[in-house]
Amino acid sequence: MDTGHAATADVPCTDALPGAALGGPVSHAVSRVARLHRIAAGKLLKGLGLYPGQELLMMHLWDSGPVRQSELIRTLDLDPSTVTKMLQRLEQTGHVRRRPDPDDRRAVLVEATDESCALHAAVRDAWGSLEEHTLAGLESDERAELTRLLAKVEANLCQETEGCPERG
Amino acid sequence: MDTGHAATADVPCTDALPGAALGGPVSHAVSRVARLHRIAAGKLLKGLGLYPGQELLMMHLWDSGPVRQSELIRTLDLDPSTVTKMLQRLEQTGHVRRRPDPDDRRAVLVEATDESCALHAAVRDAWGSLEEHTLAGLESDERAELTRLLAKVEANLCQETEGCPERG
DNA sequence: CACTTTACCTTGGTCGGCCAAGTAATGAGC
């Protein structure tokens, strides 16, 4: 097999695209954007004592009050074990309280602590500016188009992975 | 069957984005799409003995021949420690060989093993179908638009995170 | 009522990814 290592030295400048990206420009872009987005979120959340990912869980908690863990799993569409561990850490850092559900002794009720509620506004704000930062320079119609296309892509990826909540 | 992961049974209609999403629809969509995309990639790569993320590294290696580790770090735009650990695992699974650079005793030269080259076509193929699956139902102009918008978003996120390789 | 299935959650392991801190070699300045 020809390993075809032609790229490093004297290629007549095909505009740099690392070559690997040629095989799937959108896939590539999605990963990169997601990673950068996560990093940006992390920086904004760092001052608030949250790690990226946790804010979504907290937002749902702030929004919905006490909920079953299974509710969180369904809403966030994450693996149960992921949520368990996130909650363990959030409990340890005092953002969340868990207690057994009296109506169903298998279940666990989760709610945001009062202290965590102080972060609510800050987190909402952080997400707002993150969204704005993400979409800077895009016109309204571009934003709408991006949203539409991402939804379409999500639906595509969903149907096979079989793991996402149906949408109307 | 349903191991409890996101049951699609009788969800009480989580229909219109759980409220948490209202604060940043695109941010939300990006995370979700990226996760689904990663899962899909993982399924395709599973049969090839690779984990999602590793394929990008391997593709670059197949493309470029022996390279310095720093080259990989720069190209993939990852943390050095991430690349180190990925390479350790790839070395252990026989996909990659590492040897010290004779010209610079700090540096490490990395190259794909011959056995790994057998995967080259399969991986390229997998990425091709993943890209196609991702973009199913999108017209050419929609694809171009999505690519353009993602690039714009990436540039936005880049400029502040300050961690991405300039292009162009 | 026992028996089986299903739902809810936990544990343990693995990977990708980050940061922070450390080692070692190169290179620049004096």
Added chain:
DNA sequence: GCTCATTACTTGGCCGACCAAGGTAAAGTG
């Protein structure tokens, strides 16, 4: 030549995320 900063990589720790497997409690079935 010696010091000092820079570069290249490693280590350890942590988090999100997955899967696989387990334990317990509720619900379905005979």
